[in-house]
Amino acid sequence: MKKGYLKPTFPVKNRIFRRVSIVLLSGFAIWGTLLLSGCTSASQPAQGQKMTTVTIYPSWSRLYQDLKSLKHDSDVAVSGTIMGISKTIPSPSLVMTDFTFQIQKILWDPHKRINSTSIIVQQEGGVTNNTRYVAEDDPLFQVGEEAVLFLHEFSPGNYYVVGGPTGRFLIRGEVVKPINNEGLSLPSNLSESTFYTEIQNS
Amino acid sequence: MRKFLLPIPHQFGKRHTLLPATASLLSICILFLSSGKVLAYNLEGPKWAGQPAPGHCCAYIYVQRGPATTYDQTAYTNAIAAWNNDDRALIFFASGAGMGYTTDTYNSGTSLDGWTNYGSSNGYFTYANTYLNYYFTGDTKNYPDGRIQGIAVHELGHSVGLAHASGCVIMVAASYTRWYTCGIDTPQTDDENGINALY
Numbered sequence: 001m002k003k004g005y006l007k008p009t010f011p012v013k014n015r016i017f018r019r020v021s022i023v024l025l026s027g028f029a030i031w032g033t034l035l036l037s038g039c040t041s042a043s044q045p046a047q048g049q050k051m052t053t054v055t056i057y058p059s060w061s062r063l064y065q066d067l068k069s070l071k072h073d074s075d076v077a078v079s080g081t082i083m084g085i086s087k088t089i090p091s092p093s094l095v096m097t098d099f100t101f102q103i104q105k106i107l108w109d110p111h112k113r114i115n116s117t118s119i120i121v122q123q124e125g126g127v128t129n130n131t132r133y134v135a136e137d138d139p140l141f142q143v144g145e146e147a148v149l150f151l152h153e154f155s156p157g158n159y160y161v162v163g164g165p166t167g168r169f170l171i172r173g174e175v176v177k178p179i180n181n182e183g184l185s186l187p188s189n190l191s192e193s194t195f196y197t198e199i200q201n202s
Numbered sequence: 203m204r205k206f207l208l209p210i211p212h213q214f215g216k217r218h219t220l221l222p223a224t225a226s227l228l229s230i231c232i233l234f235l236s237s238g239k240v241l242a243y244n245l246e247g248p249k250w251a252g253q254p255a256p257g258h259c260c261a262y263i264y265v266q267r268g269p270a271t272t273y274d275q276t277a278y279t280n281a282i283a284a285w286n287n288d289d290r291a292l293i294f295f296a297s298g299a300g301m302g303y304t305t306d307t308y309n310s311g312t313s314l315d316g317w318t319n320y321g322s323s324n325g326y327f328t329y330a331n332t333y334l335n336y337y338f339t340g341d342t343k344n345y346p347d348g349r350i351q352g353i354a355v356h357e358l359g360h361s362v363g364l365a366h367a368s369g370c371v372i373m374v375a376a377s378y379t380r381w382y383t384c385g386i387d388t389p390q391t392d393d394e395n396g397i398n399a400l401y
Contacts, residue, residue, distance in 0.1 A: 057246065057360035059316035059353045061338055062378035093307040093333050094317065122311045133319070136366060137375060154310050164313055182375060 056094070056124060056135045063182050064150075064163040067202040070184070074150040074162045077108035077199055079171065079192070082145040083118070088126040095133040097126030098158070099141050101149070107199050113153050120158045121149065137180055138165040146171040148195065169195070243373065243396030244365040248322035250301060253401050254292065261401035263362055264298030268305030273350060274334045278304050281354030284388040291394040292401050293362060301327070302361045304354075306334040315339060315377050316353040318360035330361035338377075349381035355388060356380065364396045 064070035071077065078101070086098040101121045106114055123141055125134045134140050141147075150167035151159035161167045166183025169176050176195040178186055186195075253261035267278065282295045295302070315338035320330035334357070337343070339350045355372050367373040370384035371392045380386055389397075 054319050054321070055246070056314075057318040057320075057357070057365070058314045058375070059356050060376040060378075061313045061315045063376040091309075093305075093331075094309055094312065094314070096309075096311060124312050124314060124317075135314075135317075152313070158311065160311055160313060162313060 050130075051127075052131045054131055054133050056133055058124070058135050058138075058164070060164045062163055064166045065183060065185075067184060067198060070150050070163060070167055071108055071199060071202050073152075074108065074167065075111065075153045076106070076113055076159070077148065077150045078103045078106055078114070078119075079148045079196075080104040080146070082121075082141045082143055082147065084143055085126075086120055088128050089122075090126075090128040094124055095126045095128055096122055096124055097140070098122050105196070107148070107196055108150075116157070119151075121151065122154075122158060122160045135164070137182060138168075139179070148176060148192075148199075242369055242371060242392035243367050243399070245396060245400060246360070246363050246365045248320070248325050248327050249363045249400045251326040260292040260294045261362065261397075263293065263295050263301055265295050265302040265304060265358075265361075266299045267297070268303055270304070270306040270334065271336050271340065273347075274306040274336060274339055274354075277334065277339070277347070277350040277354040280351045280387075281358055284351070284355050285358060288389050288394060290391070291389055291397045293397050295358065302330045302332065302358070304332045304358075306336050306339070308337050308340075309335050310337045315345070316357045318357045320361065327361075327363075332357040332361050345377075346381065348385075348387040349377050352380040352387040353377050359389070359393060359396075362397065363400045364393065367392060367396070 062073070064073070080101055080103040083100045083102045086100050089096040089098070098120045099122075101119050103114065103117050103119065121141070124138070125132075125140050127133070132140075148169040148171060149159075150162045152162050153159050163183065165179040168179050169186075170179065171177075171192060174192050176186060176190045176192055178184055250261060250263060253263070255262060265282065267275070270278065285291060286294055312335070314335055316332070316334045318330060318332045321328040332354075334350070334353055339345050339353070352372065356377070359373050364373050366375045369392065370386060371390045372380065372386060372388065373393055373396070374380055374384070
């Protein structure tokens with residue numbers, strides 16, 4: 001009776017045991033994998049590779065929604081390429097970066113300020129002491145970035161972008177785009193040549 | 203609509219009761235979505251921890267006043283008063299160290315007339331430093347007092363967690379817009395709503 005009772009139940013228990021074991025083993029395997037990957041990422045800060053980002057929350061003097069005002073308040077307007085970082089100024093109040101900008105075309109220079117093919121464009125933000133400082137709505141220039149810039153010359157040969165993000169336009173595949181939606185509203189497929197004509201005529 | 207409603211009523215034979223109920227629910231959802239108020243404030247992410255403290259109505263933020271030119275100190279004084287006298291904004295700035303810090307500096311190589319940077323950990327501020335740029339707020343640029351006060355109110359807003367917003371609010375990104383387009387140098391309803399959502 002006891003034998004007869006046990007016989008049919010053993011296979012059932014074995015099956016349950018086997019399934020529970022599989023579930024438990026799978027669980028341990030997943031937990032182990034996660035644990036190991038966690039250890040890997042936890043070791044990164046110890047190696048000093050983690051970059052901290054500090055956002056600069058600005059009040060801009062002025063943001064420009066029309067080309068005429070932007071041009072009026074600018075000393076020069078140029079198109080060209082960000083070639084590299086000249087230096088980072090690690091001021092405790094505001095970290096700044098000097099970028100070298102290779103001029104491709106001078107679009108507006110009524111006082112003939114530009115006498116070189118390369119100028120320094122200073123931007124708030126930069127990387128120093130493993131910390132990346134960046135303004136809330138004005139991403140740092142990227143090396144190789146092609147842009148149209150409206151600039152103010154604050155010392156000979158040194159410029160900053162007038163109106164922050166609203167005085168800076170990206171050129172991608174001969175199409176001009178604003179950095180964000182705070183400034184000029186441009187047609188989606190505005191060509192470089194059309195934009196240059198608009199600058200001349202505004 | 204048909205695709206969405208058919209399976210359940212047929213399975214359970216309760217189509218006559220479920221259809222109107224589902225339709226009502228959908229109508230309420232549509233009404234809610236179409237009349238939903240758009241938030242006109244944005245938050246940076248972090249806030250000051252432990253605020254408001256138990257037994258207090260409002261977030262109580264200690265601000266240490268650093269050195270600054272006379273007109274920037276006046277702007278900060280008036281900006282703190284503007285936040286503190288605002289009955290709707292549940293925030294109060296008090297004198298003291300350990301949280302916010304205000305000062306000014308001279309920087310002619312930027313178009314920023316003020317800025318704030320802060321540290322945060324686990325969603326809470328660890329410090330917040332606020333600067334006015336007296337290249338702009340000084341005599342040479344002829345900034346009216348209200349425009350300078352607006353910058354200070356704006357930066358104090360950043361120092362407690364408000365991000366840039368659009369429209370005639372103190373958190374609009376440019377001081378020119380704040381003062382010349384909107385004529386404001388104090389917190390507006392959407393700024394207050396942002397503060398009250400945080401604290």
